[in-house]
Structures are given as structure tokens and as C-alpha cells.
Amino acid sequence: MKHSPHLSRLIEALRTLPGVGPKTAQRMAFYLLQEGRPGAQALTAALGAALQTVRRCQRCRMLTEETLCSICQGTQRDAALLCAVESPADVVAIESSGSYRGRYFVLMGHLSPLDGIGPEQLGVRELEAILAEGTVRELILATNSTVEGEATAHFLSELATRRGIRASRIAHGVPVGGELEYVDGGTLAHALAGRQLL
Amino acid sequence: MKHSPHLSRLIEALRTLPGVGPKTAQRMAFYLLQEGRPGAQALTAALGAALQTVRRCQRCRMLTEETLCSICQGTQRDAALLCAVESPADVVAIESSGSYRGRYFVLMGHLSPLDGIGPEQLGVRELEAILAEGTVRELILATNSTVEGEATAHFLSELATRRGIRASRIAHGVPVGGELEYVDGGTLAHALAGRQLL
Structure with a gap:
């Protein structure tokens, strides 16, 4: 079904978010325009302010x-x-x-x-x-x-x-707490090649 | 680590979205402030416009x-x-x-x-x-x-x-294309109780 123009535009805009497909975007849009209105107001304000103020650190680019x-x-x-x-x-x-x-x-x-x-x-x-x-x-x-x-x-x-x-x-190897059985071959090869004397 | 105030506020605001936890919110915020800037601009505009214009249908509440x-x-x-x-x-x-x-x-x-x-x-x-x-x-x-x-x-x-x-x-029963084996008991009970003569 065709949504009204502003609603479609919001759904389209939400799809820009990483990991958000058409169904999730629609669910988010409906939420923001119903129960989530206060949160939505806060989100527009926060996003607008962050876009204007947040830049990269001049030294480390954070x-x-x-x-x-x-x-x-x-x-x-x-x-x-x-x-x-x-x-x-x-x-x-x-x-x-x-x-x-x-x-x-x-x-x-x-x-x-x-x-x-x-x-x-x-x-x-x-x-x-x-x-x-x-x-x-x-x-x-x-x-x-x-x-x-x-x-x-x-x-x-x-x-x-x-x-x-x-x-x-940085070292690559078996994650701490990980079981060897479930670690992939590439990681195991790294872990063996990078072994350290005790 | 403590984020800068506007960044924290954005992450907090993104958590209002359904299904978005702290990690996803942080990932979204970083994305919106880096590669996603054009999309982020579009999102603020679209959300602001939708919040102002989208209301409920006076008849059916859609x-x-x-x-x-x-x-x-x-x-x-x-x-x-x-x-x-x-x-x-x-x-x-x-x-x-x-x-x-x-x-x-x-x-x-x-x-x-x-x-x-x-x-x-x-x-x-x-x-x-x-x-x-x-x-x-x-x-x-x-x-x-x-x-x-x-x-x-x-x-x-x-x-x-x-x-x-x-x-x-509306009828409740086994989903079309679904295999009986994987359908839960409550649904099966509904499907049996709602059986129709052929």
C-alpha cells in the first residue's frame, strides 16, 4: 500500500540507518509517530545538534x-x-x-x-x-x-x-573464555603461529 | 568511555527506536556522523516534517x-x-x-x-x-x-x-506453506477446532 508522502519519506530516511530494512523502518516510523512521539522529538533535536556540533578531533580524528x-x-x-x-x-x-x-x-x-x-x-x-x-x-x-x-x-x-x-x-588468537572446538581454522592457525614461551 | 555530550544525547535518543539497544545505537550514531551525514540530514528533515504533519485519520485512526x-x-x-x-x-x-x-x-x-x-x-x-x-x-x-x-x-x-x-x-490455523511438524500446539488446536467441511 502507498503511504502518505511524509510517512514514506520518513520510512525511506530511516532505511539509511545501518541494519535497518524496509520492515524495520516501517515499524520504527509507526512507533515514532504514535507512542514514541516524545522520543521522536528528542531524536530530531539530538540528531540536528550532533550534526552541527560533532566534528573530528583535529589530532586523532575521533x-x-x-x-x-x-x-x-x-x-x-x-x-x-x-x-x-x-x-x-x-x-x-x-x-x-x-x-x-x-x-x-x-x-x-x-x-x-x-x-x-x-x-x-x-x-x-x-x-x-x-x-x-x-x-x-x-x-x-x-x-x-x-x-x-x-x-x-x-x-x-x-x-x-x-x-x-x-x-x-595486536595479537590474534583464541578469544579468552572461548572453546577451541568452536574456533575457526584461521584463528587457530594464528593462535599457533603466535604462541609464546612460558 | 564517556562520549561528548551531544554524541551521548544522540546515542540516548536513538535507543528510543524499537529494537535498538546501546551497542546498535552507538553504531548508528557513529554511522550518521561519518559516512551517513547526507542520510542523517534527510532523516532529521523527514522526522521533523512527519512529526508536524502526520496525524490520525479522523475516521479510521490510520x-x-x-x-x-x-x-x-x-x-x-x-x-x-x-x-x-x-x-x-x-x-x-x-x-x-x-x-x-x-x-x-x-x-x-x-x-x-x-x-x-x-x-x-x-x-x-x-x-x-x-x-x-x-x-x-x-x-x-x-x-x-x-x-x-x-x-x-x-x-x-x-x-x-x-x-x-x-x-x-479472522481464521487462526496452520500458516499456508507451513509444515505441521513445526507448528505449535495452540495453533494446531485452533486449526483442528476451526476445520471446515469440503
Whole structure:
């Protein structure tokens, strides 16, 4: 059935959200226009405000409303450690593990020549500027464990070593608490190749 | 980790959407503020416009931007048939089956005294006004097959029969194309009790 124009436009607009198909978009639209009206008002306001204020940190490219994000501003952070990740969500994930006290650099993607994503799109010039400062001693490469993520890590590691900065890659292996039986072959191969002496 | 205020507010606002938890909301927010910016602009505009313009049809309570929805306006519809459903999504579902040519009445919920939802909240007064016109010959009760949906259907059927209008309930049984083996006991019981002679 044909919805009224504004309703169709809302359903279409909701489909832009990741993981939202036509059925979910319709369900969301109906919800927002019925019981969810107060929430919908809050959502328009919040989205509008965020679009206007949230930009990238001028140093690490994390999403923030200020010139520098809270991590780059923080004085408690170890400036000798820099961790390169693909997305802001990765920063959130590592931060919530509570096991890292250095700073970050958010690439906002990975090298993907076919999609026109080269070093410039990943902010490599800004990354080099940070490395040129001379405070960073180790660049930790925490890009995803995909072909593109590995290629990006390899590219960045060369960038660092050329400047005499140590480059490291996060370990890949069996997840903690995971059972060997259910771990895929590629991960097991990584876990064996990366075994450490006790 | 603590997000910047506008970002947190956006994530919080996205959680109002049905089926969206904290992780999905964060993923949506990051997407909207990065690659999804054009879509995000469209979404704020569409949601704002829809909130301002979309109201309920004055006759059947379906969501629409006009005084009467397209179905109530339609002259091709059989005015003798009225189908009561719980939500606008149910109207969409029945319409897309292409098997119904009558009109609808959208209750926007079901009887639920504990939640303060009585006949008035379901628009029973408006429904009675339509029935009082004398054109409706049959009220088809297509509320959900839940305890509340059944109670609502029962309540409305009495309303109709009191006026000499036929009340009917949609059939419940084995889904078409479904295998008996995987159908739950309650549905099977319904299917058996509602068997028809060939």
C-alpha cells in the first residue's frame, strides 16, 4: 500500500540507518509517530545538534564536539603509545577494556583502492605529523583482522619503522573464555603461529 | 568511555527506536556522523516534517497527513465491510495481501485495563459512530491472537451484534506453506477446532 508522502519519506530516511530494512523502518516510523512521539522529538533535536556540533578531533580524528577529543586533551595519557584503529567504535571497545593508557589515531576506514580510499583519506598526513613530533615510541596497529585491515597495518608499520618508531600489531588468537572446538581454522592457525614461551 | 555530550544525547535518543539497544545505537550514531551525514540530514528533515504533519485519520485512526486517509477517501472500497486492527502496520500487512476491499478501523492498541487502556483509548466512540451510520454490514475482527487481542475482539463483537451488525473473526490455523511438524500446539488446536467441511 502507498503511504502518505511524509510517512514514506520518513520510512525511506530511516532505511539509511545501518541494519535497518524496509520492515524495520516501517515499524520504527509507526512507533515514532504514535507512542514514541516524545522520543521522536528528542531524536530530531539530538540528531540536528550532533550534526552541527560533532566534528573530528583535529589530532586523532575521533568524533568530538571540541577541537581536541577528551583523550587527546587528557594529561594522564602515555604520549609514547599511539594506537591506530579503523573506527570510533574501536576506540570505545578498547577504552572499555580498561587495558590501554596511550592515545589513539582513528583512520576512519582502511586502505581500499577500488573504493578510492588511499592514505590521504585515512589521514596518513596527520598521522605522520604526530609521529614527526618525536614523542611517540610505539605505534600499535589495531586495524581489523581482514585483508584490508592487514594491508593497512602493513602500510602504517612501514611508515613508523622508516622513522625509527616501533610498530606492533595486536595479537590474534583464541578469544579468552572461548572453546577451541568452536574456533575457526584461521584463528587457530594464528593462535599457533603466535604462541609464546612460558 | 564517556562520549561528548551531544554524541551521548544522540546515542540516548536513538535507543528510543524499537529494537535498538546501546551497542546498535552507538553504531548508528557513529554511522550518521561519518559516512551517513547526507542520510542523517534527510532523516532529521523527514522526522521533523512527519512529526508536524502526520496525524490520525479522523475516521479510521490510520496515520495520515490529510483529514481522511487514502483508504477512507477511496470510492472503490466496499463500505459494508469494516476491519478492526490493532495497529497501522496491520493495515499495511492486510493491504499487501491484496485480498481485502473493505475499510479499516485502527484501534492503536488493545484493551489492557492494567495499563489504563480502555474502550475510550481505542477509539470505541468513533467506531460506534461509524457503525451507527448504518452502512457497515460486517465488522471483521483482526486483532492479534493474544489474550488481550482476543478480549478486545470479544468486546467489539458484542458492540456490533448489539446493533444487528455481523461480527466475524479472522481464521487462526496452520500458516499456508507451513509444515505441521513445526507448528505449535495452540495453533494446531485452533486449526483442528476451526476445520471446515469440503
